[in-house]
Amino acid sequence: MVSIETILSFTPVLAGLFTLAMIIYSLRVFTSKNLGDAVLAIDALTVDLIVLMILVALYYRTPYLLIGVIPLASWIFLLDLIVSRYLEKRRSK
Amino acid sequence: MIDTILFYLGIGLLFIGGVMDIIASIGFFKFKDFYTRLHAATVGAIGGGFYPLLGVALAVMGLDVDLWFKAVFSGVSLITAAIIALGVPAGSHILARSVYRSREVEPAVIADRLREDLEGGGSN
Numbered sequence: 198m199v200s201i202e203t204i205l206s207f208t209p210v211l212a213g214l215f216t217l218a219m220i221i222y223s224l225r226v227f228t229s230k231n232l233g234d235a236v237l238a239i240d241a242l243t244v245d246l247i248v249l250m251i252l253v254a255l256y257y258r259t260p261y262l263l264i265g266v267i268p269l270a271s272w273i274f275l276l277d278l279i280v281s282r283y284l285e286k287r288r289s290k
Numbered sequence: 291m292i293d294t295i296l297f298y299l300g301i302g303l304l305f306i307g308g309v310m311d312i313i314a315s316i317g318f319f320k321f322k323d324f325y326t327r328l329h330a331a332t333v334g335a336i337g338g339g340f341y342p343l344l345g346v347a348l349a350v351m352g353l354d355v356d357l358w359f360k361a362v363f364s365g366v367s368l369i370t371a372a373i374i375a376l377g378v379p380a381g382s383h384i385l386a387r388s389v390y391r392s393r394e395v396e397p398a399v400i401a402d403r404l405r406e407d408l409e410g411g412g413s414n
Contacts, residue, residue: 198293198352198353198354199293199294199297199352199353199354200353200354201353201354201355203297204297204301204349204353207301207304211304211305211308211342214305214308214309214311214312215308215311215338215342217312217315218308218311218312218314218315218334218338219315221312221315221316221318221319222315222318222319222334224319225315225318225319231324231389231394231395232389232394233324233385233386233389233394233395234324234327236385237318237324237327237328237331237382237385238318238331240331240335240378240381240382241314241315241318241331241334241335241338244334244335244338244339244374244378245311245334245338245339247339247343247370247374248307248338248339248342248343248346251343251346251363251366251367251370252346254363255346255350255363258355258359260359260362260363263362263363263366266366266370267366267369267370267373270370270373270374270377271373271377273374273377273378273381274373274377274378274380274381276381277380277381277382277384277385278381278384280385280388281384281385281387281388281389282388284388284389284391284392284394285388285391285392287392288391288392288393
């Protein structure tokens with residue numbers, strides 16, 4: 198059995214890695230020229246946010262932060278679907 | 291023994307996921323076109339989301355905690371990993387299709403046969 202204090206030494210480093218990736222993705226969101234780049238970067242940001250939420254919940258040993266994780270993962274697909282419907286409708290006008 | 295193996299396998303998957311996520315974000319920032327950025331976004335979703343969630347599910351199973359804690363953490367991680375592995379490739383695919391068809395971004399190619407077929411008066 199591995200003690201739970203072992204994972205407390207790994208989670209800040211991992212959270213730092215994912216936060217650095219989120220910062221670089223958000224630079225591309227703010228400088229994107231078209232809607233496709235922004236939506237694709239927001240998808241990647243949401244995936245990183247899911248991993249960060251699970252890491253924070255593991256660090257504080259509480260399961261309550263996990264409530265929002267599965268709806269957040271479903272929002273990725275819904276955002277793509279809504280934006281692509283909007284683009285297809287704008288073409289037909 | 292099996293707990294230690296599971297824990298360090300999960301931590302290894304988490305570190306691989308973090309490094310792949312940083313590589314994907316640098317690629318996402320450096321690539322010039324929307325259609326090349328799709329490759330980096332796939333690396334960021336599968337390498338930066340699917341592998342770390344599997345790693346959390348494996349690492350929690352090796353910890354010295356209660357059974358409900360292991361069940362909640364590994365269950366939520368596995369379900370979210372399944373949703374990401376199914377939803378993100380399908381979502382980026384429909385996004386690429388609608389961006390191409392609505393002329394939001396024109397691909398940098400010499401000859402575009404699909405565009406000719408779509409607008410060539412055929413059965414669209």
